[in-house]
Every structure is written in structure tokens, then in C-alpha cells.
Amino acid sequence: MRAADITAFGLPVELAEPHAPVVLFDKVNLAFDDKTILRDVTFSVRAGHTKIFLGASGAGKSTILKLMLGLLKPDSGTIWVLGHRVDQMTETQMMGVRHHMGMVFQEGALFDSFSVGENVGYKLYEETSMPLEDVRKRVEEVLGFVGLAEYVDRPPSALSGGQRRRVAIARAMAARPTLLLYDEPTTGLDPMTCLSVDTEIVKLRDLEHVTSILVTHQLRDAFFIATHQAQRTASGEMALVPASEEKIEEADFVMIREGSIAFEGSAGDLRTTTDPYLRTFLS
């Protein structure tokens, strides 16, 4: 759904409701000192859908993710995440909401002092009462999902940039989040590695049914994620195929320009836009 009116979303959100909005921003404003970062930002993200934020560096894209996670608080406006009004929650209350979320940071943000396996199993080991044996199994499972099962005991410093991003994705998905946030997951990677990271994002969305919010300025990756879908074949293998029209419609593009939403629509809408700024960005 693409609407700017808060009444259209029928809050509070029931998580069990199919396609309910899991994230809702209503007229969110944020400034650091005299610099405006976000101005009247309003959007929603429906369960199981993908939201892709595009924009130049410094436009305020990553700030939106930090606001969702409660790492920053807005100056005004309301933010609902998974049925909770996070702009009014304390850090302690936010911990409960964050248990249902995962975030892949720009450079991975893996813990240097832990091995790959410890990074991936961190949340399960430290913040849940899951038995160690089950944690180990889940770590192996998610590392296998991103194709890095043999790296479980290596330190993050021994990994390449692309492998670090994939471990970061594995860490974010280990606790089976409802909502996954990706902050420039492919920035600085070579095209082949970008493709493998994009594939992981599509797999997670379609096979694990995780709502995805992606921040990037890499158009090729954004369109790849919006126009592909992952399926399991009869033999149980994963296959990446061109997305159906319905699936493509489930991916929303949002262009952030100087802290405001300059465009919101599907991949098709973005391709056919006549806005001079967007045309320049697309070219």
C-alpha cells in the first residue's frame, strides 16, 4: 500500500493479520543541530513485502533504519514497528522489539573478538535461553543457508568483504526475525559478490518470509531484488527466477532526496518516471 494518510493503516497493527503494515512512519522529522536530516517522512511497509530506499549519500536513508531500530529518536512524528510505537519507548522497552528484528550493517559490524560462529549465534546464546546444542545447530543451519558453513570457526578478519556481509546476514537471520533491515549491504563489493548478497536477501524474503527493508544507492541491486524471487524446486533445491507481476508489485521503491520522500512506487513506476532528478539518478 502506498498512502500518506495514517488513518489508512488502521493501527494498532495485529501481527497475525496478513499483509498488515509492520512499519509505519507518520510525518517523521529529525535534525542534528541546524541540519535537517528527515522532513515529514511518511510511509508504511506491509508484512512480507520489500521496501527499497534509494538516494544519494547523506540523503538520510540509513537514518530511517536507525529510527526503526530505536537507535535514534525523531524530533517529531510517530514511528510504529511491529505494532509498537517505538518513538516513545525507552531503551529497555526497545530491547523487546529488537528481538523480532535483524539488521545488516553497512560494513557488517561483526564482533572482532568472536569467531564467525559466535557472531552468528550471539543473540541466541546471549539473549535467549536456547540450549547450546540447539544454538550450534541453528548456527550451522544459517551459515549453510548463506553458503559459509565451513567458516564457522574462523575469525571475521579472515573473511573477504562479501563473506563478511553474508555472515552479517546470517547473524541477523539467526533468531528468525520478522523484519530485516539492510544498510547498504552491497556497497564496495564486486559485481559477483553483490549478486550473491542480493540472492541471500531474496532467499530470506521468499523462503523465510521475512519483511525486508533495504537501503542502497546501487540501482542494479535494488532492481535485481525487486524483480527476482526464490523458489524451492521439487528436488528441494533453491532456484532464483524472474518474479511474478504480483511479486514485483510487493517491492516498493522510495527515493529520499535531502531528507524528504521524492518518489514512492513500484519498479515499473520508477523506470517510467519523468522527474528530472530521478532520471538523472537512474542514468
Added chain:
Amino acid sequence: MTERRGWAIEAVKSALLEVQEYFRLCGAAIRATFSRPFYWHDLIEQIDVIGLGSLTVVLLTGFFTGAVLALQSGMTLDQFGARPFVGRLISASMIKELGPVLTALMLAGRVGSGIAAELGSMVVTEQISALRALGTDPIRKLVVPRVLAGFIMCPILTVVANTVGMLGGWIIALTQLRVSSGIYWSSVVEGLYIQDVWMGIIKPFFLGFVIVTIGCHVGLRTSGGTQGVGRATTNAVVAASVVVLVVDFFVTRLLISLLF
């Protein structure tokens, strides 16, 4: 002139903000110590890093301080024919003042800088944000174990420094000053009052707390990439060293009024 005044006001504001944030961190750390979740294995790890890791430097500092104190005071005491009292001077100096302060300064250099660099690096590489995103409170996970480890280990390391300091003094008294072991050790015991021992034990708790909290505060407020980490490390050592001397003065003043 107006520009200079504006700059001064900004500097004062910035300093007050730092102090406010420091006390907020201390308050949050103390509250988190007495509530769940508590990361026991991190506390054990930090006791190892801060305590055992600092043992070598504390042993060397304590030993050579005691030894040089014996050398210097031996010459001075000779002028009054009081060489046999060298043990009394060493024990009083080491236990009341030099042991706690030198141990604290060594910890400020080793532990304070290490904590500021480690936490600063975690801030600039977004590992702190990642911790929060994973549902972990960085105060509980990173600050509380370090503060408790510093609080527990600083007095223990001070006792170690005092002990090896007196041993260093004994070796010098025996080999250089020709003072017999019996005279030295009886002088060491005679020079001490129970109040001195209490003072030597109580002060390191305060000093350990400020060293680690300053390291954590400076580390967690790091900004400006790797250059910022370097700056934070230097600031942590300088601030912790100065605050150790200031706190030492005020705690000594307080303990004198309470104990004597």
C-alpha cells in the same frame, strides 16, 4: 572579543556536557550492576584481562619503586644515623600513597587506554549499534563487567605492588645499605598503623572505579573514525591519570578525617 567569549562559552558547555554524560554512565552502570541480565562470563574475562594482564607491569613498578625508595631514603636517613628505620619509611610510603597511586597510574596507562581504544573501535565500526540491534544493552555487556573488574582488581593489584615494593626495599636494605633482615622487617611492621592499612586498601576501590569508567566513557563517545580512536585513547589516559591524582587527594583527605 565577542567571538572569543562565544568560543569560551561553547568550551564550558562542552566540558559540562562531558561531565554530565560521565555521571550518567556511572549511574547507568551502577543500576545495571544490581539488575538482570548480568554477563558473568564477561566479568570473569575482564578480571583476567584487567587483573592478571596487568600483573607484570604492577610487579615491576612496585618492585623498583620500593628498591629506589630504599636507595634514596637510605642516603637521607644516614645523615641522621637512622638507617635502620628504612623499612618504616618504605612501608608507610608504599602502603599509604605510592602503592595505590602508582598502581592506579599504571592501570590508567594500560587498562584505561585499552578500554577506550577497544570501545572506540567498536563505536566507529558500528559494533555498538550492532549490539543494540541484537537486543543487548552495551552498558550491561561492556561497561559493567569492566567497571566491576577494575573495582575488584585495583585493590588486589595494589596489595601486590605494596608487597613487592617492600621486598624490593628489603633487597636493597640487605645488599646496599647493610641493614639486617630482622631489623628491616620489624621496622616495616612498626611503621604501620591499622589506619594506614585501611587507607591503602580503601583508596584503590575509588581509583579502580574512576580509571575504568573514564575509559568506558571516552571510548563510547568516540567519533571521527580511526583518528578519533587514537584521540580517545590519549584522552582516556590523560584524563584518568589526572583524575587519579585528584581523587587520591580528596579520598585521602576524607579518610584522614574518618580514620584518624
